[in-house]
Amino acid sequence: MNIEETLTKLSLPQKMKLLCGSGWWHTEAIPEAGIPAMRLSDGPNGVRGTQFFNGVPASCFPSSSGLGSSFDVELARKVGEALADEARAKGCHVLLAPTVNTQRSPLGGRGFESFSEDPILNGTIAAAYINGLQSKGVSATIKHYVANDQEFQRFSISSDLSERALREIYLKPFQIAIRDSNPWALMTAYNRVNGLHVSEDKRLIDDILRKEWGYKGMLMSDWNGVYSTAESIKAGLDLEMPGPTVMRGKAVERCLIAGKLFSSDIDDRVRKILELLKRAEESRIPFDAPEESIDTPELRKFLRTAAADTIVLLKNDRDVLPLPSDAKKIAVIGPNAKVAMTSGGGSARLLSTYTVSPLQGITAVAKDIGADVKYAVGAAVHRYLPMLDSCIQQKDGSPGALVEFWNNDPSDDFLAPSANLSSTELKKCDWSTPTPGTDCFLMDGIDVTKVNLNCAIRYSTVFSPDESGDWDVGMSIAGRGNLFLDNKLIVDLSTNPEQGESFFGLGTIEKRAVVKGLKAGQRYNLEIRINNSEFASRGSPFICWGGIRLGGVRQFDGDEAIKEAAALAQESDAVILVVGLNHDWESEGFDRPDMDLPGLTNPLVSAVLRANPNTVVVNQSGTPVAMPWIDEAPTVIQAFYGGNELGNGLADVLWGKVNPSAKISLTFPKRLEDTPSYPSFGDKGQELGKIQYNEGIFVGYRSYEIRKLQALFPFGFGLSYSTFEYSDLETSAVSPDGTFSVTFSIKNTSKVVGREVAQVYISDPQSSLPRPVKELKGFVKVELQGGETKSVKIDLNREALGFYNDRQMGWVAEKGKFEVSVAASSEDIRLKNEIEFGSTITWTGL
Structure with a gap:
């Protein structure tokens, strides 16, 4: 396709037609001009295809909060590649993913769709995911730009925040992903930012995204997320979705007559749509293709690996895990054990090609080792009755x-x-x-x-x-x-x-x-x-x-069900208690009212732990939950939503076939009142359609550290069946442009092969503006044989030193001394060193 030539040949009505989608999942076609309809599809953990009802089954991958917790850039890239294969099988040119909104509160209904509370981890994992997806010709759609961090009044709420918080926390993951992966499409958010809907905010779309960052991709609205005609087009929003149009069509014609829009404005928007169409043609994904599923042994193996690699071991005080192979009586208990909770709800949900529940995965292992498995539900936790x-x-x-x-x-x-x-x-x-x-x-x-x-x-x-x-x-x-x-x-x-x-x-x-x-x-x-x-x-x-x-x-009596579960636990050699949330509780469309596990879950956990203190508690949720029984539980696993193979992935970790290596990508608080956004979130603290981001830049672990408030589990924390020792920290001199390197060694001091996520944090105690105690600026995941030592190097640049200065409207790295910390988590600092930067520098853009 010659884009400029095609643009010249299109009539004004044809161009206007291209500004909006055709139905739910396609762009408009102009057959007489040789323009086919591109196909789009949800979502972040799978490719649903073009139907909610009777859709073609697809693979469900682990939720994004689990993938972020893997800290595994290569895994994220492979997930993107596998999703591209799924998209091609569905005839899909544009995948509506990934979601990189910051996890501001554990109550956010779509928190499981995002990677992390930290912008560096968020943007880095997103870039790898996008690179994998687009390497096979499928366009990513990074979303939801920007500050779309709650579901309450999501079409109208104004996220009111400082320029510094906007830049350092909420725009930063988009900025990183655009710099490192160039997503071919971007989706604007439903909400307003500081009073103006993003879909018509020229400063956010044109000034920052296109001019300052140099973004060249196509911009689409979220579904039914356009609220103006001339304003959204002038701001730079290319495509209104879905069709038929509500804010364009004849309204564009009226704006042209009135002089609110000009033909050049229409050409600018259509040009971006044609550029994406050209990429779709080059991908050789057929247009209007029949949809198919993929289910191969290789894919099943990868889904199983991904499920296991996103599981975090939070406690293992008595070395209960890995489970011994000589346990003959195994109890599987809990409301999340029998049914596979593959994903959260809303846009992320799909019809899986197959699923493996925790009970099925554990039963398969039990069969191999000659053990007997018994199951008890223990508690009812459904918000809606389970489907039949x-x-x-x-x-x-x-x-x-x-x-x-x-x-x-x-x-x-x-x-x-x-x-x-x-x-x-x-x-x-x-x-x-x-x-x-x-x-x-x-x-x-x-x-x-x-x-x-x-x-x-x-x-x-x-x-x-x-x-x-x-x-x-x-x-x-x-x-x-x-x-x-x-x-x-x-x-x-x-x-x-x-x-x-x-x-x-x-x-x-x-x-x-x-x-x-x-x-x-x-x-x-x-x-x-x-x-x-x-x-x-x-x-x-x-x-x-x-x-x-x-x-x-x-129907069952709640108290009796707990007694039955406790009795089963008492007579068993090994007990796996699987609790948590599901897509009824975590979903697009609403936020959680609190952090509590539903129903009688907490009494169930306490009763089973009293009956068998060596119980393995598995929590399955996309975001943090309260754990009032945490001191009673010696062994706790955070499993997130693991996709098709969640049951087998869990079983692999339980019996040590896979050594857990993930670390939580978001802080687990002890109570809701400790969270940085409390009480200004959702329907709390909002006034006249606004929600104040009072915590500013102090989101996630940054807030806990500045307030000296202990978390239940800190950001970046996760255990392994191996143990690791850090040594030999060296930092290079900082160059005049702010580049430097951090080198250190990691040794596996156990006999078990394992992987360690090492994190590099930077502190700026001499800053002219308040800054967090420390901020994550780099990380690496290293695999080590038992007894093996490896030297690793992390290269950093001016962004590791800088912050955003509101008065100067730009980034600044000030001269002075900085502290470099190498850590196993945000709280577990293993090595420290000091570097000095000789002169202050400022910059804008990427």
Whole structure:
């Protein structure tokens, strides 16, 4: 493609058409001009493809907070390469990832999507991920630019912060990734910064991003994140997503007539879209290609490695781990053990090609060593009832359920709660499709040539409980409808359904009922009937036929379940207790109200530890949780969300097949009140649509250190089955332009091969402005055989010495003495030295 020649040949209406997407996942095509539609896809830990409903399965990789905790640049690059393979299989040219927003608070709903609280680690891992992805021709989309750090009022909230905090903490990871990897696309955030929406902020987009940093890529909005026409185009926002347009189209034409926009403004935006299209053509990823899955032994092996390498060993006081191979009675306990919690919720969720739960991974090892495994749930922690995917099949024995659509009600009493399903004949449906599960967001995957937006829907399947007893069954829908079991009404959501948070706020609450005396393995006919006419008339922000979410779980007494779990633990040789959060608690769309583990988790942990003090506690969450039982637990693992292979990866660490080497990329506080953003986060401390970033530059470990406040686990902390010794620190002289090197040795003082993450921090005690006690400026991950010593070198430059000066509107590295610390964590300093910089320098840009 000759971009300038193509631009000259396009008519103004054609150019205007290119300024907005076509539907949810494509750019507009101009066939008569030889311009195809590029395909985009979520998200940070997998490539979902073009459908929420009945999408083509994909591999789920570990969450970004886990990948950041690996401190492994090579692993991040390999994840990017593997995601590129997934994207190519889906015909995807642009992946909407990675997320590099700073983890300002553990309560942030999308915290698991970001790499770290530290800008250096955040930007460095992001750059490696992007380089891997783009090495195979798939465009990265670094997001969400900038200060999009909470979900509360995310479309309107103004993140109000100082210029220095903006530059040093929140813009810095974007700056690093752009400098080191050149992402081909960037996504602007929903929110405002200091009063102005980012998507129309000329200073952030044009002055800083394009002119100061020299960024050449294409800028798109977050979905439904454009709130102006002329302003967003003038600021430099190239593409409004998704389509059809809301703020462009005819509005652009009106602005051109009024002189608020000029043809050159349109050309500037279209040029960037064409530049990305040229890259898409050069990638040789077909346009409008069918979507496929990848599932190979090699990929499974890599997913397993990635899952294990993102696990952090937080405590191992009694050397309980690695587990011995002679344990014959193994107890697996906990609400996160039986079901694979592969990722957080929202844009990150996808239909995995397969999953391995912790119980499955541990059971596989137990089979190899001749051990017996018993399981107890211990506590219920669901915010919404667990989906019933594993307990349903169609009447003919096929997996899943059948979903049928009628453009008109198929019978007079179709939606009546008193409908007699056994005697009512329904006319032939207009279209039908099977679906694998009980969570159906009907915003795509529908044959639009046969199904109207206003329609009647029937979801039918056979439910076979996996446990006998009384069951809680719950349903939420987008529309009006009813749930029947063996022709009996169970849940009525057709009569004044109460609005809830389901389906991005479009659906009802989850309404629950108790079904008595269900028998394990018995077949029950299950049917859901919906009419979506009222839902469709409410005005969804996107095309949608409604939604169905069905869940259920056997009822049990919480206290009794804890007693059963404790009794099992007491009689077992090894106990693995898997607790934590899931995509119901950590998700796009809302923030967590607190740091607590849900339900009766904490009483469960304490009871099991009393019954068997050598219990291994595994916490699975994307961000920190409170651990009131931490002093009772000798062995604690932080597992994050591990993707497809999380169960096998965990088992590999538990039995020592993999020596843990990750270190937490964010500080774990003892209590919420200790966090730097408390209480100015979410719905706390906000006034008139603003949230004040009162902590300034003192985010994460920087805040704990300046306040001399002890964390539960400090930034950069993680244990190993090996032990390491640091020595021989040497620092070179600092050159006039601020470059220098740090050299030191690491020895593995154990007999076990292991990997150590060494961190270099810089302190500036003579600074003219307040600075953190120390700041991470470099790191290295080193693999060492037992007894082996290696010398490592980390090269640093002026950025390791500098800070942002608001008055000078630029970066400055002042002359004077600096302290260099080599550390195993932000609190565990192993070596120190002093360097001196001879003259002050200032700079702007990259």
